[in-house]
Amino acid sequence: MGREFTKNMFIMLLAIMIGVILITFFASDIMKRMELQQQQEQYQAEIEIIETEKIIIEEMSKNFTDHFFKSLGYLDLSREYRADGNTNFDFAASIWYPQKEYDLVIENCSQAMEKLFTAYENFLESKTFFADIEEFTTDEKYLSIINLYVDLCDAGANVSMLRYNASYYLKDIATKLRDFGESANVSELLVLYNTTIALYQGALGQYEAIIDEIEEEFGKFFNPIRETP
Numbered sequence: 001m002g003r004e005f006t007k008n009m010f011i012m013l014l015a016i017m018i019g020v021i022l023i024t025f026f027a028s029d030i031m032k033r034m035e036l037q038q039q040q041e042q043y044q045a046e047i048e049i050i051e052t053e054k055i056i057i058e059e060m061s062k063n064f065t066d067h068f069f070k071s072l073g074y075l076d077l078s079r080e081y082r083a084d085g086n087t088n089f090d091f092a093a094s095i096w097y098p099q100k101e102y103d104l105v106i107e108n109c110s111q112a113m114e115k116l117f118t119a120y121e122n123f124l125e126s127k128t129f130f131a132d133i134e135e136f137t138t139d140e141k142y143l144s145i146i147n148l149y150v151d152l153c154d155a156g157a158n159v160s161m162l163r164y165n166a167s168y169y170l171k172d173i174a175t176k177l178r179d180f181g182e183s184a185n186v187s188e189l190l191v192l193y194n195t196t197i198a199l200y201q202g203a204l205g206q207y208e209a210i211i212d213e214i215e216e217e218f219g220k221f222f223n224p225i226r227e228t229p
Helices: 002-096 102-136 140-183 187-218
Strands: none
Touching: 002 102, 002 140, 102 140, 140 187
């Protein structure tokens, strides 16, 4: 009986040991599976983060490019309207006014005012798009060039409005001289006109200085003097 008992005990202990080993094995396998599952979930989460960041970067890049070219488009239009308005003003001030062709002065000043005001509006529209671009990049070089273009738009709007005001005063002077001849009192208007011309020359210097800075620092790729398609 003692032997049988010892044999049974041995079998039971062996069974228990085998059971413990099996349980340990299965527990270990379950833990490894859980770890693998956690790793897979972590990797999947990281992949999703990377994909999300990629989409955000691509969207920012697309928005940056879209806003940048829209800004340049408005800037080109601004320059075209400003150039046309300046031509009308120059005809009025340099040719027709000295010849006392007041009707032609009035006509050219009216055309100049229309074009210069359109230039003014387009400069401000371009500034809006340039300012919005700052939301789509953190690159210091790009931010620097964008800030210069914002300054250029402000300066462009300023010179356009000053030339507009000069056209307005010259038109008023020509109207009075046409209607009242030499007896017309235009001294106050001439003071306003000459003051505006002086302010324009100063503002034009600032405008051209910004263009020079853009050309000097950033070269042809960011060259603001572009051929209009």
